[in-house]
Amino acid sequence: MALRERMARARWPEANLPRWLVALALLAAPLAFVAAFLVYPLQGIVRESFFGANGSLAGLKPLVEDSYFLERAWFSLWEAAASTVLTLAVAMPCAWVIARREFRGKSLLVALITVPFVMPAIVVAVAFAALLGPDGAVNQVLRIVPGAGDRPVDLMNTIWIILAAHVFYNFGVTARIIAASWSGIDERLRTPILAAASLVFLFCFTSFGVILVLGGPQFNTVETEIYRETIFQFRLPVAAALALCQLLFTFVVMWVYTRAQQTAGGGGIHESRQRRTSRRDRWTTGAVAAAMIVAVLAPVAALVERSFHTGSGYSLEYYRLLGQNVTNQAIFVEPLPAIGHSLGFALLTIVFAVPLGTLAAYGSIRTGRHSQWVESVVLLPLGASAVTLALGFIVTLNKPPLNLRGTWWLLVIAYTLIAFPFVMRTVLAQLRGMDEHVREAARMLGAGPVRVFTEVDLPLVWRSIATGAVFAFAIAMGEFGATLLLTRPEWATMPVAIYRLLGRPGAAYYGQALAMSSLLMGVTAVAFVVIDRLRVRNAGVF
Amino acid sequence: MAPGGLTADGLRFAVDEKVIVDGVTLAVAPGRTLAIIGPSGCGKTTLLRLIAGIERAQAGTLRFDGQDLAGVPAHRRGFGMVFQDFALFPHLNVGRNVAFGLRRRGGGAEDDTKRRVAELLSTVGLEGFEHRRVGSLSGGEQQRVALARALAPRPRLLMLDEPLGSLDRGLREHLLLELKEILTDLDIPAIYVTHDQFEAFAIADRLAVMRAGRFVQEGTPRDVYSEPGTEFVARFLGFENIVDGVSDGTVVHTAVGEFCVRARPGAVRLLLRDEGVAIAEAGETGAATGVHSAMAFQGSMVRVEVATAEGKLWFSLPAATALPPIGGKMAFRVPSVQVIDAG
Numbered sequence: 001m002a003l004r005e006r007m008a009r010a011r012w013p014e015a016n017l018p019r020w021l022v023a024l025a026l027l028a029a030p031l032a033f034v035a036a037f038l039v040y041p042l043q044g045i046v047r048e049s050f051f052g053a054n055g056s057l058a059g060l061k062p063l064v065e066d067s068y069f070l071e072r073a074w075f076s077l078w079e080a081a082a083s084t085v086l087t088l089a090v091a092m093p094c095a096w097v098i099a100r101r102e103f104r105g106k107s108l109l110v111a112l113i114t115v116p117f118v119m120p121a122i123v124v125a126v127a128f129a130a131l132l133g134p135d136g137a138v139n140q141v142l143r144i145v146p147g148a149g150d151r152p153v154d155l156m157n158t159i160w161i162i163l164a165a166h167v168f169y170n171f172g173v174t175a176r177i178i179a180a181s182w183s184g185i186d187e188r189l190r191t192p193i194l195a196a197a198s199l200v201f202l203f204c205f206t207s208f209g210v211i212l213v214l215g216g217p218q219f220n221t222v223e224t225e226i227y228r229e230t231i232f233q234f235r236l237p238v239a240a241a242l243a244l245c246q247l248l249f250t251f252v253v254m255w256v257y258t259r260a261q262q263t264a265g266g267g268g269i270h271e272s273r274q275r276r277t278s279r280r281d282r283w284t285t286g287a288v289a290a291a292m293i294v295a296v297l298a299p300v301a302a303l304v305e306r307s308f309h310t311g312s313g314y315s316l317e318y319y320r321l322l323g324q325n326v327t328n329q330a331i332f333v334e335p336l337p338a339i340g341h342s343l344g345f346a347l348l349t350i351v352f353a354v355p356l357g358t359l360a361a362y363g364s365i366r367t368g369r370h371s372q373w374v375e376s377v378v379l380l381p382l383g384a385s386a387v388t389l390a391l392g393f394i395v396t397l398n399k400p401p402l403n404l405r406g407t408w409w410l411l412v413i414a415y416t417l418i419a420f421p422f423v424m425r426t427v428l429a430q431l432r433g434m435d436e437h438v439r440e441a442a443r444m445l446g447a448g449p450v451r452v453f454t455e456v457d458l459p460l461v462w463r464s465i466a467t468g469a470v471f472a473f474a475i476a477m478g479e480f481g482a483t484l485l486l487t488r489p490e491w492a493t494m495p496v497a498i499y500r501l502l503g504r505p506g507a508a509y510y511g512q513a514l515a516m517s518s519l520l521m522g523v524t525a526v527a528f529v530v531i532d533r534l535r536v537r538n539a540g541v542f
Numbered sequence: 543m544a545p546g547g548l549t550a551d552g553l554r555f556a557v558d559e560k561v562i563v564d565g566v567t568l569a570v571a572p573g574r575t576l577a578i579i580g581p582s583g584c585g586k587t588t589l590l591r592l593i594a595g596i597e598r599a600q601a602g603t604l605r606f607d608g609q610d611l612a613g614v615p616a617h618r619r620g621f622g623m624v625f626q627d628f629a630l631f632p633h634l635n636v637g638r639n640v641a642f643g644l645r646r647r648g649g650g651a652e653d654d655t656k657r658r659v660a661e662l663l664s665t666v667g668l669e670g671f672e673h674r675r676v677g678s679l680s681g682g683e684q685q686r687v688a689l690a691r692a693l694a695p696r697p698r699l700l701m702l703d704e705p706l707g708s709l710d711r712g713l714r715e716h717l718l719l720e721l722k723e724i725l726t727d728l729d730i731p732a733i734y735v736t737h738d739q740f741e742a743f744a745i746a747d748r749l750a751v752m753r754a755g756r757f758v759q760e761g762t763p764r765d766v767y768s769e770p771g772t773e774f775v776a777r778f779l780g781f782e783n784i785v786d787g788v789s790d791g792t793v794v795h796t797a798v799g800e801f802c803v804r805a806r807p808g809a810v811r812l813l814l815r816d817e818g819v820a821i822a823e824a825g826e827t828g829a830a831t832g833v834h835s836a837m838a839f840q841g842s843m844v845r846v847e848v849a850t851a852e853g854k855l856w857f858s859l860p861a862a863t864a865l866p867p868i869g870g871k872m873a874f875r876v877p878s879v880q881v882i883d884a885g
Contacts, residue, residue, distance in 0.1 A: 437629035440596050443616040444623040445643030446695060455642075459633040 019366060026363030030356050030378060030420070036402065037413050038381050041392025042247070045240045048395045052237030059237030059244075069225070069242070076221040079159070080205035083166035087174055087200050088193065090167055090295075093288045094175035099182035101285045111532055113172030113292050118528050119521060120478025121169075121209030122495040126502070126517040127299035128165045128214060129156060130306040137302035157216035165210045168299060170200045172292075195260035202253050206246070206385035208481035209495070213502060222246045223481070226387050230485060236395060243388040254383050258376075303521065307514035311507065318511035319519075335512055338497035339519070345408070345493060346476035349415040353472040356416065357423025358465055364424070365431045378424050381417045386481030389414055393486060408491045411483060415476040422475065423468030430464035467534045474527040477520065494520050546572040546607050548699055548731050553592055553602035555585075562588045564755030565602070570699075570731035570748075577734045577746030577763070581778065585755040586735045587626075590701050593733065595619050606698065622697030626704040628688040630676045636663070636687050637672030643695035662690040665724065682713045689721070693728075700725070700732045706741060718744050739779050743767065751775050772883045776813050783814040783830075784882070785852040794881075797851035798830040799873070805881045815878035819857045821864075822875035830855060831873040834866050848872065 049059035063069045098110055116124065131137050132155040142152040155161040174196045181192035208223050220228065222242055229239035310317045322335040364374040381389070393414065398405040404413070442456045480495040487496050494516060501513035548570045555563040563585045570576045578586045591597040593604060595616035604611045611619060622643075630639050640659045663671055666686035671679075679687065685705060692700060705721070706714045722745050725732050736742050742749055743763045750760040751774075759771045770776035773784055787796035789805040794812055801812060814830060822829040832850035843858045846865065857874050859865075866872050 435627065435629055437625045437627055438631060440594075440616070441623065441625060441629040441691075442631070442642065443596065444594060444621060445691065446617050446620070447642070448615075448617050456631065 019368070023363050023366035026359050026366060027374065030360035030363065030424075033356055033417070033420075034377065034380065037393075037397075037417050038384070038389070040402070041389065041396045042384065044396030045243050045247075045388070045392050048237050048240035049244045052240060052395075059235075059239075059241030062235075062238050063241050063245070072220055072222050072225045072242075073245070075219070076205055076223070079162065079211075079219075079221060080201050080207075082159075083163055083170070083204040083207075084197050084201045086163055087167050087170045088197060090171040091174035091178060091196070094171065094292055095178035095182055097285050097288045097292075098175060098179035101281075103285060103289070109289055109292060110176065112296055113175060115172070115525065115528055116168050116296060117170065117173040118474060119169075119524055120480060120495055121207070122213065122480045122498050123303070123478070123517045123521045123524070124165055124169055124299070125210045125213035126498060126513060127303035127521070128161055128168070128210075129502075130514060131299045131302035132156070132161050132164065135306075137298075137305055156214065157218065159215075159219070161214045162210060162219065165214055166200075166204045166207065168295065169210070170203060172296070174200055191260050195257055198253050198257040198260060202250060202257070205253070206250065206387075208385070208387055208484075209499075213499065223385055223387050226391060227481070227485060230391055230394065236391075239391055240395060243385075243391050247384055247388055250385065251383055300521065303514060304518050307511065307518045310511065318508070318515035321508060321512050322515055322519075335497050335501070335516060338492050338494050338516075341408075341491050342477050342494040342520075345412055345415060346473045348412045349419055349476035350469045350472050352412065352416040353420040353423050354465060354469050357420040357468050357472075358427050360420065360424040361427035361431055364428060375424070375428065379421050382421055386414070386418065386479065387485060389417060390482035390485035393482075406488070408488075410486045411491070411493070412476075414482040414486065415472075415479055418479065418482075419472035419475045422471040423465070426464045426468040426471065427461060430461050434460055463534050467531050470527050470531050470534070474524050474531075477523055477527075546698065546730070548593070548733075549605045550593065551603045551605075553589065553599045553604065555588055555592055555597060555599050562755055563592060563599070566752075566755070566757055567602075568750065568757070568760075570733060572731050573726075573729045574747045575725050575732040575734055575745055576748045576750060577736065577742035578750045578752055579736055579739055579742045579778070580752035582737060584752045586752050587703055589752070590623070590703050590733065590735055593699075594621055594623055594701060620695070620698045622692035622695070622700045624685075624688050624692050624700070624702045624705045626707050628684045630684060630687055630691070632676055634676070635672065636668070636674045636676060636679070639676060639687055640690045640694050642691060658694060659690075662694050665693070666690045667720070681709050682717060685709060685717065689724070693724075697730065699730055700728065702732070702734045704736050705734075707736070707738075714741070721745065751778060769880065770813065770882060773811060773813075776882055781813055781815070783816075783855045783857070785812050785814065785830075785850075785855075786810075787812050789881075793827075794879075798832060798855070799825075800827050801876070801879045802828055803879050803881060810881050811884050813880045813882050814855065814876045815880065816858050818877040819859065820875050821859070822873045824871060824873045826873065826875065828877070828879075829873045829875050831871070834868055834870050834872045836868070837865065846872075848874070 050057060052058045094113065098106070119127075129136065132153060133139075134151050134154045134156060136153070138153050139151055142148045143150065145152075155164070177196040177199070178192050205221075206223050207221065208227070211219055211221050211224050212227070215224075223246065226239045226242045226246070229235045229242065307318055308314045308316070322339075360374070360378045364371045364378070367374055384392075393404075393410050397403065397410060404410050438460075439452055439456055442452045447455065478495060479493075480499070483493055483496055484499065487493065492500070498513050498516050498520070501509045501516065548568075550566060550568045553563055553566045554561070566585075566589055568576065578589065580586050588597060592599045595611065595614060595618075606619070631642065634642070637656075637659050640662055641655050644655050644658060659672060660669070663669055666689055668683060668686050668690070671683070671687070676684065676687070689705070702721075706717055709717065718741060725745070734742070734745050746763050748760065749763045749766045750757045751766065752758070753774055759766055759775050766775070767779060770779055770781065776784060785796045785798055787794040787801070787810055789795075789803075789807050789810045791807050792802065792804060794801050794803055794805060794810055796812060801814075803812070824831050830848070830850065832848035832855060834846065835849040835854065836847035838845045838847075839861065840858075842861055844861050844863065844865070846857050846859060848855045848857065
């Protein structure tokens with residue numbers, strides 16, 4: 001008897017392990033990953049800004065002494081604030097329509113206005129250049145008007161095009177967040193608006209691709225300044241100090257967001273409470289819905305149209321050029337291999353982010369009431385801007401114990417770090433909604449841990465895991481900020497290739513940038529459709 | 543213990559400092575049903591989970607058919623469980639839900655499985671439901687599927703955790719009788735957890751009343767009902783007429799009247815039972831006296847509320863009984879009076 005018992009125990013250790021030990025075993029990999037590739041690099045940034053280069057406060061001193069940095073901080077703040085206010089102004093009528101009106105195709109419209117949010121920043125930037133730039137679609141149309149001149153509208157390198165891109169980026173998702181609380185019984189709107197506003201503010205404050213591409217050299221935020229200090233000035237301590245200040249500030253805003261979200265509640269769109277509709281209401285609803293569609297489709301359509309528009313009418317010329325290496329300069333980025341790099345890195349990101357995110361979700365749920373705590377640790381990477389993460393890699397992962405200098409693993413790690421919290425969130429949402437008794441019922445029917453996982457968990461969770469995987473893929477495909485700091489010409493990705501093409505004179509290069517942006521947008525759009533098909537009910541947007 | 547029976551000795555389970563199951567000892571023989579009743583939070587569900595092997599007891603032993611279950615994980619115990627929320631697999635249809643436990647390593651033939659599933663569905667009155675989606679079933683149907691699923695692998699023991707708790711009253715009474723029939727046919731030990739004493743009375747061979755992790759009274763349903771040992775058990779079983787008094791050995795003096803009942807001299811607590819209650823003369827020994835304060839017609843009986851110095855008492859009388867008007871003085875002869883412990 002004793003022997004039999006001991007054998008049973010040895011065979012099924014899970015049954016006898018304390019729960020916290022199981023949780024810890026599951027969380028070991030995700031926590032180690034966060035420690036090695038987030039905490040350790042951030043520690044490097046702190047060290048660099050205090051003790052970098054020639055010693056005491058090398059990074060922080062210039063920030064105080066040179067008013068240039070104060071101006072950067074001031075510009076970042078008011079640019080983000082203005083973007084937030086404008087976004088809210090646009091989002092409110094949309095939220096009203098989503099929350100209060102019922103019409104055919106509404107769910108499609110709601111999905112459509114979320115699309116910009118998942119588009120890569122570089123694609124948004126290029127799309128706005130294609131819409132509002134000197135040779136943009138708007139000018140093409142206005143040229144028909146007699147006496148309008150050759151370039152009636154040229155918003156390139158102005159604050160207006162930056163603001164427009166930021167509003168485009170954020171208004172849909174903001175409208176959804178507000179609408180979700182608005183359609184509830186409770187009509188208090190202050191907290192959801194505060195939650196949405198702090199989120200938008202954060203995105204715009206750390207916006208990188210849009211500022212870099214649309215703003216040109218004269219518009220520098222803290223985020224782009226970190227990049228410039230790192231790559232062009234090579235003043236790492238100063239870059240680190242900037243990153244540190246930005247990080248502290250974003251954590252304060254994130255804290256506000258978390259607090260506001262706790263009171264704002266969940267994210268799903270509920271059945272709307274519709275009052276009797278008058279004809280005027282119907283007209284307003286129609287007008288707002290039409291405006292939303294135009295707002296989303298105009299830049300997208302402009303990008304695609306411009307990408308086919310060559311000097312001699314419409315053709316596939318720019319797409320064809322992507323296949324050729326039209327330059328023999330060694331430093332130049334070849335477009336076609338960039339597509340291969342992006343796909344390869346994105347697939348690798350799935351390989352790492354999905355297991356890490358799934359483990360984190362399972363570990364988190366096993367910790368019971370400490371689940372919230374674990375979740376916030378895993379979500380930390382989302383609090384640091386992409387450029388900050390990359391800078392942290394540059395200052396710490398270039399020497400033992402973790403020497404990855406000059407390897408593309410840095411990119412995959414950065415993508416995984418940004419992507420796996422999303423995987424965790426989607427899986428965790430599913431697990432939280434799952435009845436623990438269902439799993440126990442399977443055990444009572446003789447299913448061991450393996451069979452419980454394959455026959456009960458997987459069928460119920462695979463959708464959320466797949467959703468997380470597509471998220472991870474899309475994030476890796478579109479990531480720009482961290483990539484630009486860490487990349488090398490040999491393994492440039494699509495966003496980097498787009499940026500490089502934009503920086504070269506000549507219509508052919510510009511056309512290729514448009515073509516490649518269209519391709520990247522297409523990939524993201526497909527990913528989004530897949531996510532939407534897979535969407536787990538009540539999983540929420542964030 | 544007879545072969546094929548379950549015994550537990552001193553089972554204890556605590557989370558952090560909070561003791562949830564506090565030294566429970568029990569025995570269930572094959573073909574017998576033990577009902578455990580108690581208020582929510584008394585530890586009855588946790589006790590089931592300990593027996594199931596889902597939770598692990600920190601102390602005590604659990605044996606089935608003489609074999610110690612300490613090292614045997616839940617999926618190796620061969621016990622069946624019906625959960626209160628049914629916990630059906632939402633991604634499987636009815637047939638596959640029931641067949642889940644039939645597919646062990648090696649597995650039986652496809653036809654055998656099919657036949658067994660059909661047989662069980664017919665036992666629970668759901669012939670032909672194999673291909674229905676679980677989500678399309680009513681609560682009562684889901685309950686039946688849960689039962690069929692638990693019975694399919696021929697468990698050595700069956701546990702039911704408030705299996706009727708989420709159903710409405712009429713359905714509950716109907717299913718209760720069916721369940722009793724099925725349990726009687728099975729010839730395995732069964733443990734039935736509920737907070738409803740009528741369910742427990744109907745289904746149990748033995749009844750245990752649980753409070754704060756302990757069994758406070760155990761016996762046949764009839765014994766427990768006719769002699770509740772403590773005020774807690776009495777009140778849980780639905781008795782409300784409990785009064786304080788002082789005993790002189792043969793007579794207990796209370797604020798509502800005097801009752802001939804043997805008790806140790808000193809302060810005692812009395813349970814005045816409903817059985818055989820009739821109108822009496824005021825002041826008569828063995829009668830409770832008070833003011834008629836309310837009345838509710840209940841068909842063949844009327845329920846009369848009497849305000850006394852000890853608070854309100856309730857008695858059921860035949861509907862034809864002539865009653866004084868509301869506010870009038872009245873007395874009840876209470877033939878069945880018991881001394882109970884406080885607690």
